[in-house]
Amino acid sequence: MNLLNSLIEKIKSYNTNNVYTIEKCFKNIKKINPKINAFIRLNEKKSLEKANKFDKIAEKHKLHNKILIGIPIGIKDNIMIKNELVTSASKYFKDYVSPYDATVIKKLKNAGAIFVGQTNMDEFAMGGSTETSIYGITRNPWNLEYISGGSSGGSAAVVSSGMVPVALGSDTGGSVRQPASFCGVVGYKPSYGLISRYGVCALASSFDQIGIFSKTVFDSAILMNVISGVDRKDQICESINNTDYTYNLTKNKTFKKIKIGIPKQLYDYKIDTEILKSFNNAIDKLKLRNIQICDVNIPFYKYIPAIYKTIMCAEVSANIATFDGIRYGHKAINVNNLYDEYSKTRAESFGYEVKKRILFGTYVLESKNHNKYYNTAQKARTILIKQINNAYKKCDFIFSPSTLQMPVKFGKSLSDECDMFLIAANIAGLPGISVPYSSSPFSKIPIGMHFMGKRFSDANLFKIAYEFEKITNFKKEYPKL
Amino acid sequence: MIHYETKIGLEIHIQINTKSKLFCNCSTQFGNIPNKNICVICTSQPGTIPMLNRKAVEAIVKTGLALKCKINKQSFFSRKQYFYPDSPKNYQITQFNPPLCSDGIIKININNKEKNIHIKRIHLEEDAGKLIHEIGSTKLHYSLLDLNRAGIGLMEFVTEPDFNSSEEVLIFLSKLKNIVEYLETSECNMEEGKMRCDVNISIKKIGDKNLGQKVEIKNINSMSNIKYSIINEIKRQEVILNANKKVIQETRGLKSKNCETKSMRSKENTLDYRYFVEPDLVPFNLKNKFIKKISKQIPELPMLRKKRFMSEYKLSEYDANYLTSKKTIADYYEEVLNFIYNTNKSVNISKLTANWISTELMSKLNLSNISILKSPITSENFAKLILLISNSTISGKIAKIIFEEMYISNKSPETIIKEKNIEYISDESTLEKLCENTIIENKNIVKDFISGKKNALTAIIGCVMKKSKGQANPKIVNEILIKKLKNYIT
Incomplete structure (x- = not known):
């Protein structure tokens, strides 16, 4: 599969046959997908119909504002597409057909994108390995014995394996950037409020953002131009003026006087030796580009896992409460009364991880615990944000490895701290991007580096990631499958 | 206990x-x-x-x-x-x-x-x-x-x-x-x-x-x-x-x-x-x-409006209470008054209007459970009716007939008067004959009048009105009767 950017150019200049592109795409998917199980549903018929429709439009100029015309895209299965099954990889939603389009889906449809299939994920996006899906595991395209990461593991794998040039995921606590790092693709989570959340099955509302997977930083910026923007259906969405996220990238100016901060706290944790080696190598290369590196001190980084778990689970417990079997979704039979129906429905349809988070969230919100846990976590969140903002007085970006650990084999679990440098961005509503930097010579598994920017500095974040991309040791090639 | x-x-x-x-x-x-x-x-x-x-x-x-x-x-x-x-x-x-x-x-x-x-x-x-x-x-x-x-x-x-x-x-x-x-x-x-x-x-x-x-x-x-x-x-x-x-x-x-x-x-x-x-x-x-913008949208509240109705329109507390019990009624009342005062500043109809709204209009609206906002009689037509009553162009009895008709047909009182031919008889010679006859036919009441009974005049006016099927102009009838009855006293 071509890069998004070159595919767009190709379609523009050669008048490429859209049906041909989509047919080729499906041929490739059918060859690759059975090996990794990244797509859980394919929309071949509808995709070809749409491509055919585009081909038949004689006046091509009418399509010139449809920047993504005929571009195949993978969509995480928790983003609503009207009249399609949308399951969040949960038994509860096994037969749920969405009655509406998410705002991002509307925007992508208007731009001419073709949703070739839905991608695998952890149930309700709860997890970091895509192992809690009812549709089975998604294998890491670089080494089939390893996890692809999660929760958007499917989206990472469909781009990594070259089945589609771009895919959408959702990122509540690193769920885009972590699998992107594990699968060797660019994973970008915008500032909280830049992309409408309307139509994404909510996990933890104050952290949730839609994120983008692509092979290159430039491709993410192209997609960001299409899907970002204010939406009256999500009032959290900030009215940021039409930013062209590719502008900084096409202008060939190099960064000057850029300062990159590295949190001291990073070294308090056990970092995988290969990751640490890559990270130090990356710092050296950045220094060679005349980029200043400095230490920043963010003491509350150590509370990230606790803050995140407490607030995330609290919000989960309320968000998931609506899935009660009354209006839609799985419904238990042979029940005695209303509360029996609630508990049986939910016991039957939710997996272990979901139940665990509901119970923990319920516990921290109970009136006797509320102050001790939930309020404390909120206070700590406020302090952490202050400390991060303080750090940004010294530097423009905060730089770290995307994960502290390499992906594990199926059935093995990652540590609580593994994604904490990604989660910092969710807690503070900041933009973050994971760029593949190198790969393990042994397992072939990629290693990603993470830049986190100031709130709404997304255009600059793309620029630093774009420059960084040029100096990585990661070859732009596809895994052999 | x-x-x-x-x-x-x-x-x-x-x-x-x-x-x-x-x-x-x-x-x-x-x-x-x-x-x-x-x-x-x-x-x-x-x-x-x-x-x-x-x-x-x-x-x-x-x-x-x-x-x-x-x-x-x-x-x-x-x-x-x-x-x-x-x-x-x-x-x-x-x-x-x-x-x-x-x-x-x-x-x-x-x-x-x-x-x-x-x-x-x-x-x-x-x-x-x-x-x-x-x-x-x-x-x-x-x-x-x-x-x-x-x-x-x-x-x-x-x-x-x-x-x-x-x-x-x-x-x-x-x-x-x-x-x-x-x-x-x-x-x-x-x-x-x-x-x-x-x-x-x-x-x-x-x-x-x-x-x-x-x-x-x-x-x-x-x-x-x-x-x-x-x-x-x-x-x-x-x-x-x-x-x-x-x-x-x-x-x-x-x-x-x-x-x-x-x-x-x-x-x-x-x-x-x-x-x-x-x-x-x-x-x-x-x-x-x-907040400033919203505070400007707050209308005069019922307590203040009631006090103003009492001082400005000289209404009793009872009437003011009733009219201000609903904003829509008070609004309607003031619309009617404004219309009347625009045509004639000097008339004193605030109490008359209050009575007509509270007794006639509201009881009809309440009966059919209609809000005064959707009253079939517009405030303008209502004002015209009040004007006709206050300058004695029509009698109270005729006014009620016209009111009923207005309620059903949504027409203005003038139209109804024209269509039904129910204007007052104001021709003096006709009325004089009518009064003459009534006096002759009601000697007893005339006797009462002579002996000084106060409501005898009202009773005899009532007889004239009855005889004219309510169409006699009561104001003129009143004048004629006083003139004629004085002759009996002397």
Whole structure:
């Protein structure tokens, strides 16, 4: 599969046959997908119909504002597409057909994108390995014995394996950037409020953002131009003026006087030796580009896992409460009364991880615990944000490895701290991007580096990631499958 | 006998008068077929997010300002969690602390004394849907869910326990209703469930320093039910205390039409709502400019308007009270007056107009349950009719005939007079003959007149009017008769 950017150019200049592109795409998917199980549903018929429709439009100029015309895209299965099954990889939603389009889906449809299939994920996006899906595991395209990461593991794998040039995921606590790092693709989570959340099955509302997977930083910026923007259906969405996220990238100016901060706290944790080696190598290369590196001190980084778990689970417990079997979704039979129906429905349809988070969230919100846990976590969140903002007085970006650990084999679990440098961005509503930097010579598994920017500095974040991309040791090639 | 002292506090839910629901674009129209006013948001489909209706915020701020509340500009929404099918999200979006409005006041008159009722808070929240367990008298073995009401904006008023009797509660509620109707922030229609009341009651021995145990009666939906459930609850608690037992803190609900209550849950089973800040909506952050703009929209409130009606139009307290009991009636009244004063400044018709509105027009409208806003007689036509009466172009009797016709046909009085040929006979020679004949035919009344009976003149005018089938101009008849009867005296 071509890069998004070159595919767009190709379609523009050669008048490429859209049906041909989509047919080729499906041929490739059918060859690759059975090996990794990244797509859980394919929309071949509808995709070809749409491509055919585009081909038949004689006046091509009418399509010139449809920047993504005929571009195949993978969509995480928790983003609503009207009249399609949308399951969040949960038994509860096994037969749920969405009655509406998410705002991002509307925007992508208007731009001419073709949703070739839905991608695998952890149930309700709860997890970091895509192992809690009812549709089975998604294998890491670089080494089939390893996890692809999660929760958007499917989206990472469909781009990594070259089945589609771009895919959408959702990122509540690193769920885009972590699998992107594990699968060797660019994973970008915008500032909280830049992309409408309307139509994404909510996990933890104050952290949730839609994120983008692509092979290159430039491709993410192209997609960001299409899907970002204010939406009256999500009032959290900030009215940021039409930013062209590719502008900084096409202008060939190099960064000057850029300062990159590295949190001291990073070294308090056990970092995988290969990751640490890559990270130090990356710092050296950045220094060679005349980029200043400095230490920043963010003491509350150590509370990230606790803050995140407490607030995330609290919000989960309320968000998931609506899935009660009354209006839609799985419904238990042979029940005695209303509360029996609630508990049986939910016991039957939710997996272990979901139940665990509901119970923990319920516990921290109970009136006797509320102050001790939930309020404390909120206070700590406020302090952490202050400390991060303080750090940004010294530097423009905060730089770290995307994960502290390499992906594990199926059935093995990652540590609580593994994604904490990604989660910092969710807690503070900041933009973050994971760029593949190198790969393990042994397992072939990629290693990603993470830049986190100031709130709404997304255009600059793309620029630093774009420059960084040029100096990585990661070859732009596809895994052999 | 032991005497007890009662303390009552209220929680009142009033549906806000907006076209669309609080968090989506669905209509708030009452009486639609079940589940017509629903969408992906108010049925809580996955991925949906509430979008706040600004009009509802304006309405509650307007209400708060009118009740002299403090407006908490940095207020925010919270989630109140409980599982029940009428609440599709299984949490209600409401407000914890601080509410949008706090510390307001309403003055009521009880036994000719003014009393302050303190409004602790007014907050914004969403209404729930309706569960239907029976159709007619048939009990269903399942429940039906109607979500038309789910998500409609509510203002919840919480008062301090300032009431000592059911009378005070009723006076307060009708006053609150009156004010809110004036503000046009709710229709307060209790039959349509647009105003519902929870009552907290406790009693203690007079002079006892300890407060009594509080019992809450939930969801009472009519004034008479409120009255009788308070009376019943006080009796119930008195019986308990007289028997030297303790009242337990609990929530009770109406059981029967006689306003008997039954226990719903006791304190031990109090729900833990697990409140937390609603992450899907930003805090309000109201600007001073916004609050100023809203405060300018507050109309003259009923108490002030009543006083003005009494001084400006020289109305009795009774008439002023009646006319200002509804903003729409007072508005109609003033529209009529303005129209008349525009044609003739010097006439004195304020009392005449008040009478015609309160007796004729309102009784007809009330009979067919029509709001004065939709009156078939426009204020302009009504004014024309009053003018015709006041300058004696038509008699009261004819006026009533014309009024009836106007009510049915929506036509102006002039048109009806023309069509029906019912103008007064004002031709003097015709009237003189008519009077002459009447005097001859009613010698007895003439005798009464001579002997000085005061109402004899009125009686004889009545005879003339009867003879003319109401068409004689009473003013001229009056003059002719006085002239003619004087001849008999001398």
